Amino acid sequence: MEKGGSLLIRNARLVTPAGVRAGDCLIQDGRIAAVGEVKNPGRAPDLDAEGRYLAPGFLDLHVHGGAGADFMDGDPDAARAVALFHAQHGTTGLLATIVPGPLDRMRRAMAAAAGVPGILGIHLEGPFLNPEKAGALDPGWFLPPGRDAFRELVAGFEHEIKVVTFAPELPGALDLVAEIEAIGAVPAIGHTAATHQGAEQAFQRGARHVTHLGNAMTGLHHRAPGCVGAALLSAASVELVCDGAHLHPVFVRLVVEFLRGRGELHRLCLVTDATAAAGMPDGNYRLGDREVCLERGAVRLADGTLAGSALTLDQALRNATRSANLPLEDALVLVTASPAQVLGLDGVIGALAVGARADLVFLDPDLTVLTTFQSGEIAATGRQIKSR
Structure with missing residues (x-):
């Protein structure tokens, strides 16, 4: 055409x-x-x-890379390669997800992704995160929450940044909510050791999204419902990484059936958390400045910690339909209408x-x-x- x-x-x-x-x-x-x-x-x-x-077309709120390229490379050609790779798997819009690193490198990565076809904006996964829940991210680059540090990081990219993940229990973190909202971005909690009560307080202050539910956060225990429990009972949207490694299929089914039973399936977004290893053979790749290894479908640090994924959104869709026995029309909401709603673009994409x-x-x-x-x-x- x-x-x-x-x-x-x-x-x-x-x-x-x-x-x-x-x-x-x-x-x-x-x-x-x-x-x-x-x-x-x-x-x-x-x-x-x-x-x-x-x-x-599918929408992915959490992508680090693919086809051997990482957004942290800070290279427009690498950013285009990532977007094209995911388009081959049905993703027509994604958020380039930037991990903590040197300030100039994070800003260079944002600049490289800006304006690339298929990239809807930036997801800042940090740097205001809790080292106790660092996961595969390098805690050496985490920062204490602060207005000045946030403004220095985002200056010039206010219209590109769509989601900012932070740990709400850190001193001063809840004051970031107003700063995040002021640039038109979605405040999200993740990489957090917050208790159930701490997460509830974050939602009350305006956090309205949860980054990779169940991973790098306090889990659901019968005497300590944690972030997972607070998130499910809130009005916040939540991400799931359905690659078979991040989450047990029964957990996926529990989340789906809980939200569907409340008539709130639209709160659930499937994401890939894909790294440079997506679409590549087994071997060593990079996530930011960390070496990761893809082996038998899972991406890990040398110590075995999960480090993003090699997932594509079409595979996540297939996995979710099997895990939760979802009809196609419901499953597709999780990769289309739900993420569009998070971005305030429902009906547009x-x-x-x-x-x-x-x-x-x-x-x-x-x-x-x-x-x-x-x-x-x-x-x-x-x-x-x-x-x-």
């Missing part, structure tokens, strides 16, 4: 939160112009989906609806990605679908 042109996708199985139905989708000027039974306006090329699924950006993905019945569209243009392909 020519830039700014039209395309009619016909004979598709349209996947929306309401269910799966046969129909067509008309794209005009990079946006969805019609969905359902659509007549060709006469000038639009015709693409036969041959009964395959057509769904909104992550939706197969009139007026939404034509970020779309073709899927086979086994949820293999065939073709990925960004603003109505093919961004990545697997097996080809014929047009005429």
Whole structure:
């Protein structure tokens, strides 16, 4: 399709939160112009989906890298390579996730990711984190929370930063909430040793997202419900890394069934936490300034600590459908509408609806990605679908 042109996708199985139905989708000027039974306006090329699924493009709020590249490389070409790799797996929008490091390196990484197609903005995972829950991040670069340190870090990138993860129990951390909100970003808690009460206080002060629920935080115990318990009972959105290593499948199912039972499945976002190792053979890679090893599908430090993942969002989707026995229309919410809502972009992206950006993905019945569209243009392909 020519830039700014039209395309009619016909004979598709349209996947929306309401269910799966046969129909067509008309794209005009990079946006969805019609969905359902659509007549060709006469000038639009015709693409036969041959009964395959057509769904909104996936959105990932937590990506460090992929295809051997890391956003902390601070290289625009590396950032483009990461975005393209994830587009090949259906992700049309992602947040470049920046880990603690030298100030100039963090800022260089943000600059390199800014404006790259497919990158919606920045997720700052730190540096205001608790060393007790560092996980694979280097605590040597963690900072005590402070307004001046925050402003120095984000200066010039206020419109790029979308999510900021911090540990709410640290002295002065809750005062960061107002600073984060002032730049239009989402305050998120993570890498935290906060108690249940401490996490509740953070939510009351305005934190509204939880970074990789269950990992690098106080867990759910019957006498100490921790961050996990507080998060589930809050109104906050939560991330899950469904790679089979970060979380037991039963934990995934418990979270899904709890939220679905409350009518709050929209609070759940699948993320990859993908590193440079995603899409690569077993071997050594980097996460920021730390060497990590990919072996048998899991990424770890030398001491065995999990260090991000080699996950792609299409695989996370397949894993979640199996773990939680979710119908496709519900599972897709977790990688489309839910993250769009976190970013305040519901109805703009992550939706197969009139007026939404034509970020779309073709899927086979086994949820293999065939073709990925960004603003109505093919961004990545697997097996080809014929047009005429």
